[in-house]
Amino acid sequence: MVEAGAWWTLLAAPGLLLGFAVLAVAGDAVLDARSAGRPVSLATAVRPFLGVPRALVAQPRRMPAPDRLLWRTGVITVPVAAVLSTLVIPFGNHAVADLSVGVVWFNAMEVLTWAGLWLAGWGPNAAFSLIGGYRFLAQGLAYELPLMFALISTATGAESLRVGDIAAAQHGLWYAVWMPVAFAAYLAGVLAFSFLGPFAYPVGRDLAGGVLGETSGVDRLLLQAGRWLWLASGSAMAVPLFLGGGAGPGLPASVWSLVKTLLVLGLLVWVLRRLPMIRADRYVEFAWVVLIPLTIVQVLVPAVVNLNR
Amino acid sequence: MDVTGPALRGTAARPRVLLATLPRGTAVRLAAERLLRLRDWPQVSTPAQADLLLVAGPHCVSLQAALDRLWQDLPAPRARVHARSADEVEDALEAGRARLRSPTVQHEQAAPEEGEQQDGEQRTQEHQEGDQDAPGHAQRDHHGRDRASGRRTADDQADDAHGGHSGGRDQHDAGHRPEAEQGARGDAHDGQEADGHRDDEGHGSNGGHGGGEMEMPAGLPMAEQGEDRDGLTLDQLHVPLGALLTDWPTGLTIRLVLQGDVVQHATLEEPATPVADAAAEPFWVRPWLRAAAGDPVPVGEAVRRRMAAHMDSLGRLLAVAGWPSEVLSARRLRDDLLSGAPRAAVAPRLERFTRRVGFSRTLAWLTRGIGVVTAQDAGEAGVSGPAARAGGDVTDRYRQWLTDIGHDLRRLEESSPLEVAVEESPRGHWSAEHPPSSALIGLLPRLLEGAELAAARLIVASLDPDPDELAARTLEVTHG
Numbered sequence: 001m002v003e004a005g006a007w008w009t010l011l012a013a014p015g016l017l018l019g020f021a022v023l024a025v026a027g028d029a030v031l032d033a034r035s036a037g038r039p040v041s042l043a044t045a046v047r048p049f050l051g052v053p054r055a056l057v058a059q060p061r062r063m064p065a066p067d068r069l070l071w072r073t074g075v076i077t078v079p080v081a082a083v084l085s086t087l088v089i090p091f092g093n094h095a096v097a098d099l100s101v102g103v104v105w106f107n108a109m110e111v112l113t114w115a116g117l118w119l120a121g122w123g124p125n126a127a128f129s130l131i132g133g134y135r136f137l138a139q140g141l142a143y144e145l146p147l148m149f150a151l152i153s154t155a156t157g158a159e160s161l162r163v164g165d166i167a168a169a170q171h172g173l174w175y176a177v178w179m180p181v182a183f184a185a186y187l188a189g190v191l192a193f194s195f196l197g198p199f200a201y202p203v204g205r206d207l208a209g210g211v212l213g214e215t216s217g218v219d220r221l222l223l224q225a226g227r228w229l230w231l232a233s234g235s236a237m238a239v240p241l242f243l244g245g246g247a248g249p250g251l252p253a254s255v256w257s258l259v260k261t262l263l264v265l266g267l268l269v270w271v272l273r274r275l276p277m278i279r280a281d282r283y284v285e286f287a288w289v290v291l292i293p294l295t296i297v298q299v300l301v302p303a304v305v306n307l308n309r
Numbered sequence: 310m311d312v313t314g315p316a317l318r319g320t321a322a323r324p325r326v327l328l329a330t331l332p333r334g335t336a337v338r339l340a341a342e343r344l345l346r347l348r349d350w351p352q353v354s355t356p357a358q359a360d361l362l363l364v365a366g367p368h369c370v371s372l373q374a375a376l377d378r379l380w381q382d383l384p385a386p387r388a389r390v391h392a393r394s395a396d397e398v399e400d401a402l403e404a405g406r407a408r409l410r411s412p413t414v415q416h417e418q419a420a421p422e423e424g425e426q427q428d429g430e431q432r433t434q435e436h437q438e439g440d441q442d443a444p445g446h447a448q449r450d451h452h453g454r455d456r457a458s459g460r461r462t463a464d465d466q467a468d469d470a471h472g473g474h475s476g477g478r479d480q481h482d483a484g485h486r487p488e489a490e491q492g493a494r495g496d497a498h499d500g501q502e503a504d505g506h507r508d509d510e511g512h513g514s515n516g517g518h519g520g521g522e523m524e525m526p527a528g529l530p531m532a533e534q535g536e537d538r539d540g541l542t543l544d545q546l547h548v549p550l551g552a553l554l555t556d557w558p559t560g561l562t563i564r565l566v567l568q569g570d571v572v573q574h575a576t577l578e579e580p581a582t583p584v585a586d587a588a589a590e591p592f593w594v595r596p597w598l599r600a601a602a603g604d605p606v607p608v609g610e611a612v613r614r615r616m617a618a619h620m621d622s623l624g625r626l627l628a629v630a631g632w633p634s635e636v637l638s639a640r641r642l643r644d645d646l647l648s649g650a651p652r653a654a655v656a657p658r659l660e661r662f663t664r665r666v667g668f669s670r671t672l673a674w675l676t677r678g679i680g681v682v683t684a685q686d687a688g689e690a691g692v693s694g695p696a697a698r699a700g701g702d703v704t705d706r707y708r709q710w711l712t713d714i715g716h717d718l719r720r721l722e723e724s725s726p727l728e729v730a731v732e733e734s735p736r737g738h739w740s741a742e743h744p745p746s747s748a749l750i751g752l753l754p755r756l757l758e759g760a761e762l763a764a765a766r767l768i769v770a771s772l773d774p775d776p777d778e779l780a781a782r783t784l785e786v787t788h789g
Binding site: 031032033035036037038044047050051052053054056057058059060127131134198200201204205206207208209212213214215216217220273274275276277278279281282 | 313315316317319320322323325346347349353354355357358360384385386546548554555556567569570627628629630631632633634635637638641665669671672674675761762763766767
């Protein structure tokens with residue numbers, strides 16, 4: 001059973017999240033080095049973090065007539081929402097707060113990214129940045145509903161919105177196994193709200209970086225960190241929702257949580273290199289015509305199973 | 310605690326590089342991209358993200374002002390270096406790194422805080438490492454003062470007119486932005502500043518602060534409105550693409566009128582050319598030029614150059630399509646081909662690349678139906694080469710490149726002499742009067758109108774004209 005509220009979890013949860021995000025960045029750097037034909041060593045993995053001290057001394061960038069308040073708000077919202085989302089994610093048998101509406105909390109934090117990224121695109125008063133912000137809204141229209149139905153599938157299966165209950169309700173048969181469509185839609189959603197890889201549309205290179213194009217220094221660091229923190233948070237949330245949480249033979253629950261989270265994270269880091277950026281205008285069509293009907297049918301499956309029990 | 314030193318060392322250990330390629334700078338760009346890849350110095354696409362501005366190619370007067378604007382937009386710590394030929398790239402990179410690492414240089418370059426300006430923009434004092442790059446250098450302090458008071462002076466305009474720089478980019482912008490381009494500021498690198506055309510400077514004084522008729526935010530004029538394709542009245546943005554845009558044909562400038570992100574109108578500008586004494590021939594067609602001049606060139610060499618050119622184009626297309634990991638593979642293959650790697654060394658990786666990219670259903674789904682050029686259209690426009698043979702959309706064109714590369718791979722070792730009339734140059738049948746790229750460029754305006762910005766970038770990348778070929782024509786005309 002998940003215990004909630006121990007004081008040290010408040011420190012451990014963001015720390016763990018940051019650790020996972022750092023591992024994801026390092027893993028991506030190693031894969032990059034391999035395809036670029038550079039020798040791979042430990043130094044390869046830490047090179048991306050050379051940018052962190054740099055960001056702290058970089059000159060802040062100002063545009064003419066920026067909306068500074070909203071710009072800052074947006075930039076800060078993205079990583080903060082990612083950290084807040086971890087409050088309800090149990091790691092092993094511990095969670096910061098095992099809310100009775102945990103799934104809704106996670107979803108609400110994720111939707112905050114919409115506002116954050118849109119404001120970050122709006123703030124600098126620059127066309128490409130603004131288009132980047134709009135692009136995230138278009139992308140949101142495509143990924144959000146399938147993601148919500150995927151979350152609802154698991155809640156329906158467990159007859160509870162409490163994340164701990166969902167993890168406990170799987171009894172060894174993971175939801176990933178009997179709700180594969182929901183699992184796939186969820187993982188796609190994770191990449192989408194991290195705006196990485198195939199879902200990097202709001203920060204596309206064709207837009208000269210879109211939302212990221214006008215940010216430098218700490219602003220840029222916060223937005224970039226937000227992306228990888230969200231990827232880590234989404235991977236961690238996949239474990240209680242679809243992979244049975246900390247349940248597993250032999251090892252302590254926290255070790256199982258760790259292993260499963262790393263596997264999901266590794267899978268996502270690999271996938272985000274294997275696909276080109278998907279433009280929202282094409283993805284919306286696919287999402288509404290194919291994904292939404294499929295995920296609705298997916299919600300029906302646990303509903304019918306539970307009614308017949 | 311001094312954090313600046315370690316932070317500067319961190320920056321210098323892995324600088325982010327903004328590579329600005331000048332016309333005829335292809336060879337320099339290739340050398341630079343190869344070194345950056347091997348050193349893991351990331352290439353970025355806007356000045357905001359960059360530490361190091363690397364200018365690649367022979368001196369080009371008409372783009373000087375655009376380069377200066379890019380430099381102004383780089384946040385400190387920063388450095389600017391210029392490599393005029395491929396041999397200079399390594400030294401230029403080292404010089405840039407040294408400058409980034411040095412606290413004294415960075416201190417001189419850092420923007421002096423003049424307090425908050427009326428528009429809140431932080432002043433960036435100009436500091437240039439090369440005097441020859443900085444006309445109007447001496448007047449800077451004077452101008453800085455003027456601008457701090459928020460006024461443009463006649464001096465300023467004179468300064469701008471001869472391609473000098475104004476430290477206060479905001480007033481500067483307000484000054485020459487009568488068409489409401491202010492919204493497009495973000496793409497400084499994408500061209501609205503980088504186009505190097507200063508002909509609208511004259512509007513400076515009236516556009517500068519709203520003309521006194523209406524209160525404008527930061528003195529910037531509002532967007533004008535126009536009918537859009539759905540019969541709505543929407544704001545129009547004037548956004549030039551080029552000439553220093555990354556992953557874009559070097560020197561090409563297209564002026565767009567955007568509503569939302571839909572292109573309403575596209576006009577071509579005459580490509581910028583380097584100073585006439587530039588010895589560098591257009592890189593990708595060099596074997597054909599040599600063969601046309603009577604030198605015996607083995608077919609294998611020309612074929613190798615053509616494969617590398619297609620790989621370069623594919624790398625660009627993939628960069629625009631947003632597939633950074635495959636961009637790396639494409640550029641690595643291109644560099645290996647150019648450095649003379651034997652067939653056996655590239656064949657397995659080439660096959661894997663073709664499988665991943667050419668057979669990618671996702672990429673095909675994303676590029677289907679965009680920028681259709683039928684074989685008939687191509688024929689009428691005088692297009693030959695892969696774009697004409699593909700006769701279809703963006704998907705068909707990149708698959709055609711891959712097919713051509715597959716055929717060429719078998720011919721890498723052929724040593725018979727190259728015949729210009731028989732062997733196609735990378736972009737079509739070579740003729741100095743009608744270089745194949747000019748036909749490709751001619752197709753662009755019609756194809757871009759009505760496309761979304763993302764699609765427009767894909768269309769340009771899938772045709773990938775090489776404006777250097779046109780410069781070859783003008784040179785021959787003026788010298789011949």
